[in-house]
Amino acid sequence: MISSAINASLDSAVTPFRKLSSNLTKKHINVLQINLGKRCNLACLHCHVSASPQRTEELSPKVCHQIIKLINHFPQIQVVDLTGGAPEMLYGFKPIVAAARAKGKQVIVRSNLTIYFEAGFSDIPEYCAQHQLKIVASLPCYLADNVDKMRGNGVFETSIRALQWLNHLGYGQAPNLILDLVYNPQLPVAEKFALAPQQVELERDYKMFLQEHFGICFNNLLTITNLPIGRTKLYLERRNLYKPYLYFLESHFNFSTVEHLMCRNQLSIDYLGNVYDCDFNQMANLPAKTRNNEILTVAKLLEAGNLDLINEIQTAPYCYGCTAGCGSSCGGALVES
Template structure:
């Protein structure tokens, strides 16, 4: 597989706080995306998972919060996209009711899938279900070669992912205009500073993925999304064990690109956890850094419904890991920003 964009670490002063790099305070625009983390239970336990999800986790959406989310989706026309994540969102409570509520309200639905869930008992119909509901699938495939994938995500994950992608191709994902299939690339986790990487050029790597997967397996898909590893969750813990946490943050800071700021995903979305608490983004959610009103109060779904509006937040909460979204070409749940 082609090497990722390598930039040699540059010696620099102590890390500057992220907000000091901004030309102006980071503020919300009007909300159009509702990203919902349904919980932390997953059939995999990937080494780079910022959620720290796994088979032994039990946290998931409650019936009460699920109903509140459905009400939110139905009430606010400004929500254009409902983005479901986890854990493995498909195996968590509320997945299908939320998909159906969003589609009935004519909103786009994204599910962030690990693909291997299709082969777990009770979930075999997921590809057909997603096709019927015209759900956009965003699937993790951190490399198109098996060794790299299995190293990050577990033995046998690559083969299962390929079988899942072949099934989706048979259902016309990647070719039918309403059946969108995107793949996600993450760089390998570094074990020394010389291995620090920015994500490669998204367009070029997408062509490499498409050529290889089509030729070897007959797989087709729409877009490749390149996402930087943020030092949160298991990635953060891994870097700390290697004594690389601070050097990696410094590396990201050294490659801060102010042109990425306008496109940051946190500006137009709300991230909701399985308890109904509101965050600016999924990374802040995992760092337990809640979104705040101008009065400094944390927000919940209950607050949004009671006030009958979504646009409460002015200032976005930032921390130094935000350098991961603004380094190089930028990074978001939708891939590169530039």
């Protein structure tokens, strides 16, 4: 295991992200992404959250109440994006959904699909359909072997059953039941790194394969780069690939992606009520700061009555992962080429 001191040295060997564009600034906030906790029924190899069934961290009633107050008091919030862990199994999932939908917000739930078959969660597909939640589901490849290597034995088969279930409910077909899939590249075994393929072309391949073999349809494929955080970072460190991977990402920096970075119009909130510029900064413990250099919390946002307290976005070398090639975000690629 590489020590934290050596890790810092490796990070510093990469050109500081902000050097490639002057200070990265926040735009008007319209997306609230909430990480409800780190408990999950899976422990995926590439998980930047390092979630697992053994994790116990999750939202408290107090923070849940504060988040609902945010949703109720700020009409500028257009999207409430729920993630985890497995968000469906964590405290606050249904109360936050109810509050957001009552205010007419779009609600995204980032699902691992397999949660539907765990005891106590078989109502989730129907619940999502009833409330017209947008489902963004992880399926890092359309081939069983690749998925199971990243996510665990049998996950591909279970995911296929879940997608068929969602299709039966109208997902991927009815205009108000959106089903998007997420592709992640396989983790490297040597210094032969690759960015995600062109999103449009890969989406076509996914749709053809899943329809032909399983009768599955979906709306959009989102390609997301594996950022060197959490288990991905540990995986790279064990193989002495962390530093080369950072260099690879930096070498593929694409300035045209910067305008579209997800961190610019969103706030990321953790289960403790702390505020970050994005989910990746959250997992790296790099908090958002106000113009006065104060660390932000949900309570401070409520006290100020203002979501737009951040001027400069906090950045780190892993930000090259979001700006390499066509770019990467929770909404997929940022530019076409």
